[in-house]
Amino acid sequence: MGIYAAIDIGTNTLRLLVANATASDRFTVLHEEQEIVRLGEGLLPSRVLQEAAMRRSVAVLGRFAETARRFRPARIAAVATSAVREARNREAFVAAVLRESGLSVRVIDGNEEARLTLVGVQQGLGLGSSRVLVMDIGGGSTEFIVAAGEAIEAMVSTGLGVVKLTEAHLHHDPPTAGQLEAVERAIAQRVGRLRAELPDLAGTTLIGTAGTPTTLAAIDLGLPVYSAPRVNGHRLSRDRTRSLLQELASIPLTTRRETPSLEPGRADVIIAGTALLVTAMALLAYDECTVSDSGLREGILLDLLRQ
Known part of the structure; x- marks a missing residue:
């Protein structure tokens, strides 16, 4: 081709x-x-x-x-x-x-972003017709996509981006306990409304894609350098994600930048991203998240091939 x-x-x-x-x-x-x-x-x-x-x-x-x-x-x-x-x-x-x-x-727009992200995730994880909730955590927005195969049942695009959340709430290095509570409260207020906006999530698998989930997976695996094959399909438990949040939020930015597999340019926003993931897991009742290394970029490419 x-x-x-x-x-x-x-x-x-x-x-x-x-x-x-x-x-x-x-x-x-x-x-x-x-x-x-x-x-x-x-x-x-x-x-x-x-x-x-x-x-x-x-x-x-x-x-x-x-x-x-x-x-x-x-x-x-x-x-x-x-x-x-x-x-x-x-x-x-x-x-x-x-x-x-x-x-x-x-x-x-958010709908097209969701469609292309789903195409990339499906190809990367080989999900077949499995029913999933894909959480695409971006810098400016986070999309929640309920789908079976490539058929989207529902999609909600939220303004919960890691850059936005960091700039709005996390002003100290490391952030104070009050700032962490504020960012989790802001996340919970928006995620808490999702149950009314999405269909029944019973039996779905939570899939996390983009920089936050992949970085957390690499840290959880103890990788000295990022490895897409190792990260793709890795399962992050909610408890482990919460402990990673506590660890990352307790150290200054200079130390976070030295964390293996954590890109220095992501070190300041990884706290907001981790808070977003673990809060969503808790409020939507998921004990674990399966990480996809593939996402929007791969979906864009696959969409080209189908044209």
Whole structure:
């Protein structure tokens, strides 16, 4: 089928995947990389992407485009999510990316983000027709997707992003007990309403995808460096996730940055992300979460192959 490339433009992280497709649902990875640029830094309350954040992101996307083109892909798909879709100056960002890199960015809504994430998770974990609740923890939003196979029963996109939660509540290093209580309270207020917005979750498996669950899995496994095959499918218990939250929240940022498998650029938002995961597990009555290394980026690529 040929070579294709996918770029996921997230609120916190930019991710590139170049792959050789052998079928509409199979591919071999030729190159992958990611960089934490914090595109959504300072987005609220003005809903304006900051100049410095845009410059960082445009520069990395230019490099990603150059890297991808060395493989001569049939197509490159670049997709932007929460930060860009919420920004009042998103057109300026999209225009800057096109001008500097030649990439045409597609800004997707929460429903399309959920669909593509589910496609990636399904392929990565081989879930078949299993009924699942996928929790996609992003920098600017978190999507909750109930599905059987690739058939979505319900999807709720929330504003519970790890960058937003960190900027709103966690102002000390390490955060105070009061700040931790505040962030968990804010999460609980929103997650607590999900039961009325989602169908019955009995018998579903909780799947966690994106940087928070994968990082926690790598830490739980004691990996000196991140390993996607080891992380993919790893099960995180609720008790272990709670203990990881307590451990991470008790040490300063400089120490967290030295944690194996924890990217330095994620060290400041991992506390909010862990609080989000463990609070959702508790309120939605899950004892464990299965981690998927595949998600939106892989879904973008698979969607290209099906077109």
